[in-house]
Amino acid sequence: MADRAALPTTPTAPPGPDLPEEAVLDAYRLMVLARATDERCLSLQRQGRIGFYAPLMGQEAAQVGASLALTPEDWVFPAYRELAVALARGVSLRAIFDQLIGNADDVIKGRQMPNHFGFRDVNFVVASSPIGTQITQAVGAAMAAQRRKDPVVTIAFFGDGATSSNDFHAGLNFAGVYQCPTIFFCQNNQWAISLPRHRQTRSATLAEKANAYGIPGVQVDGNDLRAVYHAVSEARARAVSGGGPSMIEAEVYRFGPHSTSDDPKRYRSDAELSAAKERDPIARLRSQLIAAGKWSEELDRTHWEEVRARVARTFESAEKAQPLDPRSVFDDVFARMTPRLEEERAEYDALVRDGAVKP
Amino acid sequence: MTEMNIVQAINRTLHEAMRRDADVLVLGEDVGVNGGVFRATDGLYKEFGAERVIDTPLSETGIIGAAIGMSLYGLKPIAEIQFLDFIYPAFDQIVSELAKFRYRSGGQYPAHVVIRSPYGGGIKGGLYHSQSTEAYFCHTPGIKVVVPSTPADARGLLFTAIDDEDPVLFLEPKRIYRSMTGEVPDGEGRVPFGKSRLVREGSDLSIFAYGAMVPPALEAAETLAQDGVSAEVVDLRSLVPLDEAAVVASVEKTGRAVIVHEAARFCGFGAELAALLAEKALYSLKAPVVRVTGFDTPFPYALENVYLPNADRIVRAAKTAVRGS
Numbered sequence: 001m002a003d004r005a006a007l008p009t010t011p012t013a014p015p016g017p018d019l020p021e022e023a024v025l026d027a028y029r030l031m032v033l034a035r036a037t038d039e040r041c042l043s044l045q046r047q048g049r050i051g052f053y054a055p056l057m058g059q060e061a062a063q064v065g066a067s068l069a070l071t072p073e074d075w076v077f078p079a080y081r082e083l084a085v086a087l088a089r090g091v092s093l094r095a096i097f098d099q100l101i102g103n104a105d106d107v108i109k110g111r112q113m114p115n116h117f118g119f120r121d122v123n124f125v126v127a128s129s130p131i132g133t134q135i136t137q138a139v140g141a142a143m144a145a146q147r148r149k150d151p152v153v154t155i156a157f158f159g160d161g162a163t164s165s166n167d168f169h170a171g172l173n174f175a176g177v178y179q180c181p182t183i184f185f186c187q188n189n190q191w192a193i194s195l196p197r198h199r200q201t202r203s204a205t206l207a208e209k210a211n212a213y214g215i216p217g218v219q220v221d222g223n224d225l226r227a228v229y230h231a232v233s234e235a236r237a238r239a240v241s242g243g244g245p246s247m248i249e250a251e252v253y254r255f256g257p258h259s260t261s262d263d264p265k266r267y268r269s270d271a272e273l274s275a276a277k278e279r280d281p282i283a284r285l286r287s288q289l290i291a292a293g294k295w296s297e298e299l300d301r302t303h304w305e306e307v308r309a310r311v312a313r314t315f316e317s318a319e320k321a322q323p324l325d326p327r328s329v330f331d332d333v334f335a336r337m338t339p340r341l342e343e344e345r346a347e348y349d350a351l352v353r354d355g356a357v358k359p
Numbered sequence: 360m361t362e363m364n365i366v367q368a369i370n371r372t373l374h375e376a377m378r379r380d381a382d383v384l385v386l387g388e389d390v391g392v393n394g395g396v397f398r399a400t401d402g403l404y405k406e407f408g409a410e411r412v413i414d415t416p417l418s419e420t421g422i423i424g425a426a427i428g429m430s431l432y433g434l435k436p437i438a439e440i441q442f443l444d445f446i447y448p449a450f451d452q453i454v455s456e457l458a459k460f461r462y463r464s465g466g467q468y469p470a471h472v473v474i475r476s477p478y479g480g481g482i483k484g485g486l487y488h489s490q491s492t493e494a495y496f497c498h499t500p501g502i503k504v505v506v507p508s509t510p511a512d513a514r515g516l517l518f519t520a521i522d523d524e525d526p527v528l529f530l531e532p533k534r535i536y537r538s539m540t541g542e543v544p545d546g547e548g549r550v551p552f553g554k555s556r557l558v559r560e561g562s563d564l565s566i567f568a569y570g571a572m573v574p575p576a577l578e579a580a581e582t583l584a585q586d587g588v589s590a591e592v593v594d595l596r597s598l599v600p601l602d603e604a605a606v607v608a609s610v611e612k613t614g615r616a617v618i619v620h621e622a623a624r625f626c627g628f629g630a631e632l633a634a635l636l637a638e639k640a641l642y643s644l645k646a647p648v649v650r651v652t653g654f655d656t657p658f659p660y661a662l663e664n665v666y667l668p669n670a671d672r673i674v675r676a677a678k679t680a681v682r683g684s
Contacts, residue, residue, distance in 0.1 A: 136424020144432035170421030335524035
């Protein structure tokens with residue numbers, strides 16, 4: 001057990017291993033892919049081609065930096081804004097679009113609104129809408145990994161709003177007690193829909209909340225890819241070596257609306273947004289790469305064009321996929337269909353036969 | 360066969376399930392060193408240790424959230440919620456998460472958690488140690504709800520729950536935890552979900568009950584027999600999935616239905632049974648369906664006997680049904 005008295009209040013993250021320089025350019029490309037996808041999806045939603053979207057723009061460095069510090073065996077418990085995490089875990093853009101559309105290729109079979117991704121093949125546990133519920137689940141999975149002696153950590157992604165949820169409290173408390181290998185990765189994007197960070201809690205930082213549970217909590221500049229990678233790597237190394245859980249507060253800013261159903265002009269100023277965009281994680285990394293001679297304005301322009309074209313092309317292919325089988329609505333409620341569900345499916349078949357519903 | 364009470368049957372079954380499968384573990388408040396406030400987990404801690412019999416902090420959402428995570432990872436957690444009355448901090452985890460994991464992931468992430476919880480009145484537990492709120496959970500697709508009324512069924516249904524692939528709410532009738540004993544098979548005999556138990560055959564009316572209401576239903580049937588009324592008693596055992604065929608068949612035979620549960624009447628489980636009979640057995644009914652239930656009040660402490668159904672109320676309801684034909 002960690003010595004409580006020795007815990008720092010809210011330090012910045014100690015240096016962990018460096019993100020290998022050869023990986024930085026790939027990370028940049030992932031961030032660009034996420035941003036281009038985001039921009040495209042906002043437009044697609046306005047065109048009515050997808051029903052809903054929750055953009056992540058502004059949080060790319062935090063998500064990619066954290067993801068690169070994990071192994072494929074680690075388990076991700078995302079919220080619903082973790083597009084870049086899914087891409088960094090190796091999920092294909094096509095699979096993302098299949099989910100946003102809810103077509104026959106969607107691995108979650110059209111069961112959830114856009115953004116609620118779940119990809120078992122890359123240990124990306126299916127997201128839900130209630131806030132914070134994934135936090136205690138990540139703790140339970142970490143307790144299981146601990147029991148099996150697997151060199152696996154679980155990481156829960158959540159936002160500043162979730163730090164007020166029941167499951168944040170319960171999850172950090174359990175993790176502190178059982179010292180299980182969990183990373184609590186809070187993307188503090190400053191806004192929980194319309195509620196600003198300073199109205200969410202009186203605490204000076206979100207990371208300091210971890211101290212109350214006997215867990216080290218650190219703040220990190222979430223716009224700094226390398227800093228996030230450092231912090232998560234350090235937390236991961238401690239967790240797999242039996243050193244227990246950590247909380248990381250990555251300070252970012254949500255450039256976009258909470259979702260396509262939200263109008264941020266009602267609650268925040270253009271000036272605040274403009275100031276935040278001065279710290280755009282993608283622009284920052286691009287400048288660094290160009291300054292280091294590893295990238296150029298010209299390469300960047302071409303790359304963006306290629307990515308935008310690829311995003312558009314991939315979406316169009318996903319749009320052409322088959323629609324879901326309407327009868328699949330009755331599947332996966334239970335492992336085996338109950339007589340009642342069989343009866344309801346037969347009722348649906350009769351409705352179709354009689355023209356009362358269109359399949 | 361061994362003679363034992365319901366708590367002993369549950370305790371023995373937990374021991375055996377944990378012995379045969381190292382992935383089975385138990386978590387909850389006071390379940391370890393203390394053996395559970397009703398002693399249902401007594402002895403597990405000594406045999407299996409703190410890693411598999413986990414005393415948790417006082418947080419129901421923590422217990423169920425963690426159990427879900429363990430299950431996703433491949434373990435088989437059995438969570439105890441000390442009283443059903445205290446389950447609500449975990450309601451979000453149960454109805455929004457546990458019950459929906461398989462569905463919302465397109466079958467990728469089934470979550471199999473068994474939640475054991477004592478429920479029901481008759482122990483002078485007042486508002487917060489007495490309620491029967493099974494209907495909240497039965498209303499949520501994706502979770503099974505079962506209620507044993509005998510030691511043998513407690514064992515057989517618990518084995519089935521542990522082996523099942525779906526989430527299960529296993530409700531334990533605490534009023535009859537120790538008040539009666541019964542013969543329990545020594546082997547791992549399963550009681551399948553979705554199959555009711557015909558407790559007593561009859562021809563004039565059908566009494567449907569579950570959990571702690573089965574003994575008064577049976578007592579009522581015996582009293583009715585003395586008055587020349589032949590009452591059938593059906594123990595539902597499994598509310599989700601429900602043995603609809605048996606419910607309908609019984610009323611097709613008898614033509615009358617008395618539904619008994621402790622929970623408040625309005626939107627209680629009996630409403631679903633009455634609707635089922637209206638939909639599928641209306642032309643067999645010779646009298647209106649009668650519900651004998653708790654009243655639509657909060658559960659009272661000093662006056663719990665006013666609230667709780669008993670054999671006399673069931674007899675009176677049955678006679679009304681028979682006279683009314």
